[in-house]
Amino acid sequence: MSRQFSLKNIYALFLTFLIAGSGAAIAYLTGLPIPFLLGSMCSVTIASLSGIRIYLPVWLRNAVFIMLGLQAGSGVRPETLSQIGEWPLSFMLLFVMLVAVTGFTFMLLRYVFRWDAQTAFFSSLPGALSFVMAAASETRADLVKITIIQTVRLLLLIGLLAPVLNVLGQSAPHIDFVAGSGSQQKEWLWLFAAGGLGALIGHYSRLPGGMMLGALLASALVYVTGFVTVRVPPEMADFGMVVLGALIGSRVDARHRGAILNYLPVALMAFIVGTGTAAAICALAWLATGLHPAQIALAFAPGALEALTVIAFSLGVDPAYVASHHVVRFMMIAIFVPFLARSLRRMDEKQTAAQAEL
Template identity: 35%
Template sequence: MASLPKPPFHRLSRETLSRLFVTLAIAAAGGTLFAWIGMPAGWLSGALVATAVAALGGLPVGIPSLVRQATFIVLGTSMGSAISPDTLRGITSWPVTMLVLLASVPVMMAAVVFYLVRIAGWDRRSAFFAAAPGALSAVLVMAETSGADTRRVVFGQSLRLFVLVALLPAALGGLGHQPAGTLPITEVVPDLVSLLASLGVGIAGALIAERARFPGGAMVGAMLASGLVHGAGLLSGRLPDAFLIVGFVILGANTGSRFAGTRMETLRRFLVDALAALAIATAISVGFAVLGAFLAEEPLVKVLVAYVPGALEAMTIMAFVLGIDPAFVAAHHLARFVGLSLAIPLVVRLFFGPAVVPSENVDPDPGEAKD
C-alpha cells in the first residue's frame, strides 16, 4: 500500500529546524570570536554582529518563537538570582531616577522627530514611531494601523538596538566601568535540586506574566519570580555558565536576524538617517542620565544603561552580563515601556488623526520601488 503523504507541517518544521541550526552555528561562531578576543558581553554582541551580517547577505536566519521564549525564561531566571536584600534596600532611590527618565522621553522624541522630519525628510507618522525609545512590539502594532511607513520604523528601531548591544559595552568601558568578565560572578546553584527549583520558579513566573500580558512577559515574569525567592533567601545561586552562554548567543542571533530580507538599497537609504537619530537620542539620554545620577547619588553607568533607548529585554540582559543591577535597569525600562504604550495612542489621536491609507500602502518616495 502506498504511504500516506506527510502533513504540510512536517516540511515547515524541517525548514524551521534547518534555519535554526544555521542561525545558531553562525551566532555561536561570532560569539566565540568576540569572547576569545576579550570583548565585553562577547557572547551576546558577537552573535548579534555575525547573524546580522549573515542576514544582510541573504542567508536564511531566524529564531523560532518557542526557542526565543525559552531563552527569555532562562535568562530571566538567572537575572532574578542576582537580587538580594541589598538590592531591595536600594529601591528607595529609584523614584528620583524614574521621574528624570520619564521627563527625558518627550524631550528625546521631540528632538528625533524634528531631525527626521525637517532635515531627513521623513513623514511625521513614521518619524514619530521611529523616535519611540523602546517598546518595539507596541510601537509596531500601532504604526501598522496608523499609516506610518513600517519599513522605516522597523529599520530605525532595529538598527538602534543593534548598535547599542554591539557598542554599549565598549562605551561603558570608556566611562571607567570594568565588568567582572563575560559572565556574572554570582555563585552557581549548589546542586541539581536547586537548579530544577530555580527553573521551575522562573517558568511559573513567566507563564503568569504571559497570561497577564505583562510587558516583556517571559523574561520579566521569570526575573520577578526568581528575584522574589532569592531576595527572600529561599534559593541561592544562578544557573550554570552553559545556560547563560547559550542564552546570550540565542538572544544575539534573534536581534541580528531582524535584518533578514533587508535590501542593501534600503540599508543605504535609511542608514544615515537612523544613525543620526540614534546619536541625538543617545546624547539626550546621557544628559538626563548625568542629571538622574547626580540627584539620586547613583553611579552614572548604572543610570545610563537604564536610560538608553533600547529594548527592555536586551538592555536588562546587557546590564546583567556587565555586572550592573538588572532589577534597577529592568524597572526603568519597564516604566518607560508602560508609559509609551499608554501615551502613544493618545498622541497619535490628538496630533495625527485617522490614517489616510494603511501602513502597507505607504511609500516614502514615489520614485522608489517598494521593498
C-alpha cells in the first residue's frame, strides 16, 4: 500500500473531515456567515493547535481547487467584460494599498518591536504566503516569526471579514448563478475538460492558487462565450469550502503554540495597522471607482486568494474582479520583493557591524 493511502493517513483524513464537518455544521446551525468555510477553519485550527494531526491529501486539495475555480468562473458574464475599463484605476489604488500596508506594518515591526529589517519586511507583506516563505528562506529572516504573523493575519482576516462582508454583500449587485438549459451532458464534458486544462496551466505558472485560478479563467472563458450554461451544484461548492477551511486551519499546529503566545500581541498590532491601512485605501477606491464596497473589500483584502474568491462567489459578488486583483497583487510582490530584500539585507549587515564596534 502506498504511503498516501496508509491506514494512518486514512484515519487522519477521516478525523479531519469529522472535525471540519462538525465545525461547519455548528456554524451553519448557529447562523454564522459563510458557515462552511468559517466553521471548518475555526474547528480545525483549534484541533491542530491541540496536537491532533490534520491531513488532506494533495490530490483532494487539487480536486477541490479545480471545482471551486469552475464554480467561481461560472459567475463571469459578457457584461462583466464591460467593467474592465474601470479596473486600471482600481489596480493603481491596489498598488498604493500594497505599498502603504507593507510600509506602515514594516515600521511598526522594525521601529516599535525592534525586529531585524528582513524579518519585519517579510512579515509585513500582505498575502502570497508561499512565495514570501520561499523568498524569506533564502535570507537570515526569522521564519517562525514570519509564519506566526502571516498565519494570524490570515485567520483574523477571514474570521472578521466574513461577518462584515455578509452584511455588505446583501446590498451588492448580485450575479445570477441559476443553471441554464441545453445539452447538459455535453456541456459538463466541455466544462471539466476546459477546467482541467486551465488548472494544469495554472499549476505550472506557479502563481498563488494557480490550479484554482486556471480553472476559474477557463471556466469564465466558456461561460462568457455562451459555450456552456450548466452550473456546478452548490452542494459541491459547500464541500469545497469545508476542505478549504480545513486547509487554512492546518497552517498552525502544536509546534506553534509557544510562539503564538509570544508573538500574538505583535501579530494583533500588525493586523490592526495593516487592515486599517487597507480599509482606508478601500474607502478611497470606493469613492474613486463607484464600485460596491463588498466588491472592493474582497479584492483589496490583504491575502487569501482562494478563500476570498470563494466568499465572493458565495455572496454573488463578481469573482473575476476579486481574483484578478489578488493575482496582480501577487505579481507586484514577486517583482519588487527580491530587490527590496537585497537592500534590507545590507541594512541589517550595517546595523550588525555598527553594534559590533560598540
